[in-house]
Amino acid sequence: MNVTKWWQQTWDVEQWRQDWKDFDLVLLLLVVGLVSIGILSIYSTRTQSSYWMQQSVMAAMGLGIVAIVSRIPYDLWLRWHWVTYGITIALLVSVMVVGVSGGGAERWIMVAGFKVQPSEFAKIGAIISLAAVLHHLPIRYFTQIGVVVALLAPPWLLIFLQPNLGTALVFVAIAAGMTFWGGARGSWLLLMLSPAVAAVLYAIYLNTELEWMLWAWLFWAMAMGALAVWQFPWRRAGLLIFGLANLLAGQLGQLGWSILKPYQRDRLIVFLNPEADPLGSGYHLIQSKIAIGAGGLTGRGYLQGTQTQLDFIPEQHTDFIFAGVGEEWGFIGSAVVILLYWLLFLRLIVIAQSARDRFGSLIAVGVFSMLIFQTVVNLGMTIGLAPITGLPLPFMSYGRSALLTNFIAMGLVESVAKHRERTTFFT
Numbered sequence: 001m002n003v004t005k006w007w008q009q010t011w012d013v014e015q016w017r018q019d020w021k022d023f024d025l026v027l028l029l030l031v032v033g034l035v036s037i038g039i040l041s042i043y044s045t046r047t048q049s050s051y052w053m054q055q056s057v058m059a060a061m062g063l064g065i066v067a068i069v070s071r072i073p074y075d076l077w078l079r080w081h082w083v084t085y086g087i088t089i090a091l092l093v094s095v096m097v098v099g100v101s102g103g104g105a106e107r108w109i110m111v112a113g114f115k116v117q118p119s120e121f122a123k124i125g126a127i128i129s130l131a132a133v134l135h136h137l138p139i140r141y142f143t144q145i146g147v148v149v150a151l152l153a154p155p156w157l158l159i160f161l162q163p164n165l166g167t168a169l170v171f172v173a174i175a176a177g178m179t180f181w182g183g184a185r186g187s188w189l190l191l192m193l194s195p196a197v198a199a200v201l202y203a204i205y206l207n208t209e210l211e212w213m214l215w216a217w218l219f220w221a222m223a224m225g226a227l228a229v230w231q232f233p234w235r236r237a238g239l240l241i242f243g244l245a246n247l248l249a250g251q252l253g254q255l256g257w258s259i260l261k262p263y264q265r266d267r268l269i270v271f272l273n274p275e276a277d278p279l280g281s282g283y284h285l286i287q288s289k290i291a292i293g294a295g296g297l298t299g300r301g302y303l304q305g306t307q308t309q310l311d312f313i314p315e316q317h318t319d320f321i322f323a324g325v326g327e328e329w330g331f332i333g334s335a336v337v338i339l340l341y342w343l344l345f346l347r348l349i350v351i352a353q354s355a356r357d358r359f360g361s362l363i364a365v366g367v368f369s370m371l372i373f374q375t376v377v378n379l380g381m382t383i384g385l386a387p388i389t390g391l392p393l394p395f396m397s398y399g400r401s402a403l404l405t406n407f408i409a410m411g412l413v414e415s416v417a418k419h420r421e422r423t424t425f426f427t
Contacts, residue, residue: 023070024351024417030344030411031395034057035403036397037337038321045324049397058400069411070418077412078359081132085151088125091118092158099162107162117160117401118401124408128154130178135359139183142232145192148179165264166389170373175271177369181352187231191242194224196251199358202250204268205352221246249274271413284320287313288382292326292334296297299330310365317398319390322382338379340404341367345372351417367409 028030039059043052077084091109095118100108108115133151137144140267152175160168173274176189205213232238270285291307294300305327307313313323326334345368351362371394379392380386 011404019208022418024347024414027344027351027410027413027417028066028349030340030347031407032063032341034246034337034344034395035062037325037340038393038398040302041321041324041396042317042398043234044305045321047303047309047315051317052261053399053402054400058403059236059407062404065404065407066411066414067308069408070414072415074360074363074412074415074419075357077128077363078135081129084125088129088155089119089123089158092122092155094118095162096158107164108188110149114400117399119164120401120405121408122155122159122169123170123174123370123405124412126155126174127178127363127370127409129411131359131362131366132176134178134182134362135218135357137356139179140186142188145179145184145188148175149192164262164390165260166391168375169377169389170370170391173373174369176365177373179364181362181365182358182372185231191224191228191231194220194242195245198246198249199252200229207265207269212287217246217250221250233378268390271384281355283382284314284388285384287321288320291323292383295327295330295334297331299326299328299333302328304328318392319378319388319397320382321393321397322379325381341375341394345375348413351413354420356419361421364413364416367413370409 035055039055042055046052058103086121094109095107099108100110100115107119108117110116117155130148130151133147137147139148153173156168156171159171172193178194180186180189196420198217201217204210205217221243224246225239228238228242230234272275287307289303291313291376294305294307300306304307305324308316308327313320316324322337324333325337329336348364348368351366352361355361356363374391374394377386377389377391378397381388381391392399394406395403
C-alpha cells in the first residue's frame, strides 16, 4: 500500500469503523482482561504509590498503539525489515555507550526524562526480521538453521553483555519457536541447544558438589549423541560431533559460569536449594511460596493478604506479581489468570494457522513464543519450578517498556488477523 494513501485512511473516521469490524475482538478482550487484573494487583501490592496509575496510563497508550499498528498492512514490514533490524542493533549499541545502570546492569537509555529499555523493543525487531528471513528461506535442511543463528547472534550478544540473561533467553525461545514453525524439526533445535544445557549441568555440579548433576551431564551427552545418530544419515559423524560437543561444553561450563554475574549464579544455586540462603538469595522465592500457599482455595481477599500488604515479597508489583494474586485471590483466582493466558496463546496459534501468508503466520508465532516463554518462566519462578530470571509476567507486571512492547506485538498480530479469512474461535 502507498504510504500517503495509508496516512489519509488513518484519519478517515468511516475507515476506522470498517476496520473495527475486522478487529479480532477475542484477542483484544483477553489482553484487556489480563491488563485489568494486573492493574488491580499492582494497586494492591503498592497502595501508597502511583504505580497502578502509571500502568493504567501506559495501558491506555498501548490500546492506542494497537489501533494504529493494526492499521498498517503487516506486509509493509516485510519490505522494511532490514531497516527495523538496523534500528534494533543501533538501540542496543546505544545502551552500551550511554546506558543507565541499575541492579548491576546497563539496560536503559534516557528518553525525554524517562527510562526506556531497548532490549524489550528489540524482541519486536527480532520477530519481524526473522519472520522476513524465514518467509523467503523456509528451513528444509539442518544447516539452514545457521542463517537464523547468524541473524539473531548480534542482538542476542549485545543483550547478554548488558547483562540481561532473562531477555537473552527470550530471544532463544523466539528463535526456537519461529524456526520450528518455519520448517525445522524439533530434534534439530534440541541438538542445537544441547551444548548450553550440558554447560549448565556441569557448571552447577562443580559449584554445588551435587553428584547427581555429574551423572545428569553424562547422560545428557550420551542422549544427544544417540539422537544425532537417529536424526542424520551421517550417523557416525553425528554421534562424534554432538556427543563430543556436549562433553566439551560441560568442560567449558566453568568458563561460562565465571562470565555470569554473582547474582545470576546465586539464582541458579537458589533454584536448586532455596533454604541454602533463606535471608539472602532465597528470600524472594521462599516468601513467594508462602504467599501463594496462604491463599488457599479462595484467597484471603482483595487488599487483605498479609504477605502482600506487609511487603514481605520483594518486587511484588513486577516480577513476583503472581504471588500477590495467589495470596489474595487463591487457587480459583490464580486458575482464572492461567486460563486467560491459555486462551490468549490458543488465539495466537489460531491466527497463525489462518494467516494469509507465511510472513504473517511467522509473526503470530513469534509473538506467541515470546509471550508463552515469559509467562511459563515467570509463573514457574514464583512457585520454585524455574530459576529467578527477572522476566515480567506479560500484561500484568508493572513496567512501561515491557507493556508497550507487548501492545506493539498485539498490534502486529491484529494486523495479521485483519487480513486473514474470517474464523470462529477454534478454526
